[in-house]
Amino acid sequence: MGLKSYIAKKVLFAVVAYFAAITVVFFIYHVMPGNPANIFATDPRVPPEVRDALLDRWGLDESLWKQYLIFLKNLFQGDLGYSFLHKRPVSEIIGERLPWTLLLLGSAFIINAVIGILLGSLIAWRRGSKTDTAFVLTYNVYNAIPLFFVGMIFISIFGYQARIHNWPFYFPFIGAKTPGIESLGTFRVILDVLWHLVLPLTVLVIAGILGWSWFMRGNLINVKTEDFIQTAKAKGLNDKQILFRHGFRNAILPVITSIGMSIGGLIGGSVLVETVFTYPGTGRLLYEAILYKDYPLLQGSFIIIAGLTLLGLLFAELLYGFVDPRIRSE
Amino acid sequence: MSRPQEDILLEVKGLRTYFFTEEGVVKAIESIDFVVYKSETLGLVGESGSGKSVSALSILGIVPDPPGKVLRGEVVFHGQDLRKLSSSEMRKIRGNQIAMIFQDPMTSLNPVFTVGNQIAEAIILHQKVNKKEAREKSIKIMSLVGIPSADERVDNYPFEFSGGMRQRVMIAMALCCNPELLIADEPTTSLDVTIQAQILELLKATSEEFDMSIILITHDMGVIAEMCDRVAVMYAGYIAEVGDIMTIFRNPFHPYTRGLLGAIPRPDANREDLTIIRGAIPNLINPPSGCRFHPRCDYWMQGLCENEVPVLLELEPGHIIMCHLYTEEGKAFLAQRKIDPETYMKQVLAAQ
Numbered sequence: 001m002g003l004k005s006y007i008a009k010k011v012l013f014a015v016v017a018y019f020a021a022i023t024v025v026f027f028i029y030h031v032m033p034g035n036p037a038n039i040f041a042t043d044p045r046v047p048p049e050v051r052d053a054l055l056d057r058w059g060l061d062e063s064l065w066k067q068y069l070i071f072l073k074n075l076f077q078g079d080l081g082y083s084f085l086h087k088r089p090v091s092e093i094i095g096e097r098l099p100w101t102l103l104l105l106g107s108a109f110i111i112n113a114v115i116g117i118l119l120g121s122l123i124a125w126r127r128g129s130k131t132d133t134a135f136v137l138t139y140n141v142y143n144a145i146p147l148f149f150v151g152m153i154f155i156s157i158f159g160y161q162a163r164i165h166n167w168p169f170y171f172p173f174i175g176a177k178t179p180g181i182e183s184l185g186t187f188r189v190i191l192d193v194l195w196h197l198v199l200p201l202t203v204l205v206i207a208g209i210l211g212w213s214w215f216m217r218g219n220l221i222n223v224k225t226e227d228f229i230q231t232a233k234a235k236g237l238n239d240k241q242i243l244f245r246h247g248f249r250n251a252i253l254p255v256i257t258s259i260g261m262s263i264g265g266l267i268g269g270s271v272l273v274e275t276v277f278t279y280p281g282t283g284r285l286l287y288e289a290i291l292y293k294d295y296p297l298l299q300g301s302f303i304i305i306a307g308l309t310l311l312g313l314l315f316a317e318l319l320y321g322f323v324d325p326r327i328r329s330e
Numbered sequence: 331m332s333r334p335q336e337d338i339l340l341e342v343k344g345l346r347t348y349f350f351t352e353e354g355v356v357k358a359i360e361s362i363d364f365v366v367y368k369s370e371t372l373g374l375v376g377e378s379g380s381g382k383s384v385s386a387l388s389i390l391g392i393v394p395d396p397p398g399k400v401l402r403g404e405v406v407f408h409g410q411d412l413r414k415l416s417s418s419e420m421r422k423i424r425g426n427q428i429a430m431i432f433q434d435p436m437t438s439l440n441p442v443f444t445v446g447n448q449i450a451e452a453i454i455l456h457q458k459v460n461k462k463e464a465r466e467k468s469i470k471i472m473s474l475v476g477i478p479s480a481d482e483r484v485d486n487y488p489f490e491f492s493g494g495m496r497q498r499v500m501i502a503m504a505l506c507c508n509p510e511l512l513i514a515d516e517p518t519t520s521l522d523v524t525i526q527a528q529i530l531e532l533l534k535a536t537s538e539e540f541d542m543s544i545i546l547i548t549h550d551m552g553v554i555a556e557m558c559d560r561v562a563v564m565y566a567g568y569i570a571e572v573g574d575i576m577t578i579f580r581n582p583f584h585p586y587t588r589g590l591l592g593a594i595p596r597p598d599a600n601r602e603d604l605t606i607i608r609g610a611i612p613n614l615i616n617p618p619s620g621c622r623f624h625p626r627c628d629y630w631m632q633g634l635c636e637n638e639v640p641v642l643l644e645l646e647p648g649h650i651i652m653c654h655l656y657t658e659e660g661k662a663f664l665a666q667r668k669i670d671p672e673t674y675m676k677q678v679l680a681a682q
């Protein structure tokens with residue numbers, strides 16, 4: 001059994017898991033007290049002609065099983081329902097919001113993973129040094145500070161104070177870009193988007209990066225006591241070769257496993273950060289949907305978030321298969 | 331019997347290694363002295379915890395630091411003190427002129443690299459060859475150590491090998507640069523008996539073929555008898571006795587060596603004859619004073635052994651011992667009590 005069948009197995013598993021997840025979302029949504037699925041039949045905010053069309057399209061007069069099949073069919077065609085609040089198809093709204101979340105979460109993930117892992121490795125190699133002690137202290141203090149609080153401090157200092165005191169720099173803390181910036185050309189748009197990204201991204205990086213470092217440091221410290229490290233020393237390799245060739249590859253394995261877990265946390269964090277920074281991503285969308293009891297939007301957001309999480313897990317498992325030969329032979 | 335000075339390959343002089351742990355200073359090696367001659371196999375024997383592995387790591391300069399430190403002594407190899415070399419000079423010797431294999435082949439290979447890569451890594455490190463040549467050499471050495479269809483197995487990962495085969499891989503890795511000295515730290519302890527014999531056979535054959543010296547660490551006197559030219563007996567961080575295998579087996583001087591030999595059951599001995607050393611190896615944070623063996627020694631001369639560390643004496647050429655039964659202090663001590671050492675030893679034996 002090789003890499004190919006390992007990949008096939010994992011992809012299949014992810015598909016099945018996703019199917020299970022959306023089924024759960026559907027039933028929770030339809031079995032919930034007050035049956036939110038049908039609520040819009042009586043919701044005055046929905047125009048009558050839309051209501052009729054929806055009743056028809058979603059088979060709301062039919063049995064639950066029939067509705068479930070219709071739901072699957074519509075989902076397959078990319079139809080996630082109709083938002084009360086926005087009075088537009090949910091898929092359209094998510095389509096606009098998803099890229100922002102991917103930008104924010106993607107860049108936070110890459111920065112946290114790469115820099116966090118490197119930092120953790122370097123600190124582990126200098127275990128017991130002053131840098132290491134400082135790191136352990138910082139990590140413990142920082143674990144006690146809530147994320148939204150960090151966000152508010154950042155807004156207050158780099159957004160608000162910087163602006164009213166005319167500091168040479170400040171960062172926007174509302175939205176993902178300046179309205180109307182498109183007229184100034186692509187280059188300006190990119191700069192503007194990055195500029196808006198700074199504060200929310202910084203908060204997500206602060207929230208995540210030390211966790212990665214801490215974990216990597218712990219793993220490498222453990223790996224350093226493994227017998228094969230002794231073998232590597234006896235061969236005549238130098239510290240750098242032992243760390244990067246023999247230690248790193250083994251210490252990174254548990255980190256890859258934990259990517260799946262960290263993706264859940266990252267998405268939770270994005271709800272907070274997007275809300276605090278009014279960032280137009282799916283995290284904020286989820287928050288709005290809950291706030292305004294916009295059930296179709298809520299269901300749609302869940303379906304997308306479940307998809308993101310499972311993609312993250314799949315990514316982690318495939319990566320694991322590449323790095324660890326024992327896994328792919330099972 | 332001892333060989334001339336110029337036959338010495340490695341000489342360890344007064345080596346001391348401590349571990350500075352949170353519980354206290356572990357005085358794992360207090361002072362060890364021995365020589366290894368060219369193309370001989372020297373056995374290093376002693377109970378668990380006597381410091382055999384730490385001695386090996388100290389010779390190679392790879393004691394885990396922290397918590398370990400080699401504090402004093404010399405490791406003279408080809409007339410050069412390895413402890414005085416820079417770390418990069420020392421790395422050129424490790425894995426090249428002095429190689430080492432470890433007890434547990436299941437954990438001593440890196441699980442995420444193919445065995446071929448791990449052997450080739452050592453070859454590329456020490457020899458001027460490219461990847462392709464290193465791979466060919468790896469295959470050659472793998473078949474030399476008896477791994478069947480080496481040209482396919484070279485791309486396998488350690489978990490695809492049995493314990494015995496992994497130990498062969500470790501041996502291949504150690505032999506790939508034609509070392510002059512191989513330190514084998516209990517190379518067969520974790521293998522089952524038939525495989526043990528094969529691995530020992532392989533070591534014997536390759537040491538002859540490569541004209542290589544071996545320090546064979548074990549706590550199995552049977553293995554020593556099978557494999558070694560000479561033996562160094564270690565106890566609690568000291569060398570208790572060194573001699574050639576005939577002397578050690580026929581006429582051991584040190585009470586500890588006698589105990590160890592008594593601990594191998596012989597078919598002709600009945601159960602009562604079997605002397606097994608009572609007690610256990612001491613805690614090395616607060617080791618016993620004087621001769622560290624005294625709390626367990628039947629010959630303990632109260633008033634002397636616990637006060638004075640005995641000096642190392644060469645009683646006959648090549649037969650070295652550290653015990654007050656043979657020192658001037660010991661003789662004086664017994665003389666005061668109007669008894670000569672021979673009679674004293676006989677009395678103790680009779681009392682058992």
Ligand SMILES: Nc1ncnc2c1ncn2[C@@H]1O[C@H](COP(=O)(O)OP(=O)(O)OP(=O)(O)O)[C@@H](O)[C@H]1O
Pocket residue numbers: 349351356358376377378379380381382383384385394397398549614
């Ligand atoms: N990394 C370490 N930290 C602290 N103490 C250590 C360390 N390594 C070894 N020691 C101590 O050094 C002493 C000698 O250990 P060593 O491993 O050399 O014994 P050994 O003779 O090889 O025994 P065995 O037959 O069990 O392998 C022991 O008391 C052990 O606890």
Ligand code: SF4
Pocket residue numbers: 585586621622623624625627628629630631635640652653654655
């Ligand atoms: S020095 Fe004394 S205690 Fe130590 S081994 Fe010799 S007789 Fe026994």
Ligand SMILES: [Mg+2]
Pocket residue numbers: 382383384515
């Ligand atoms: Mg050992």
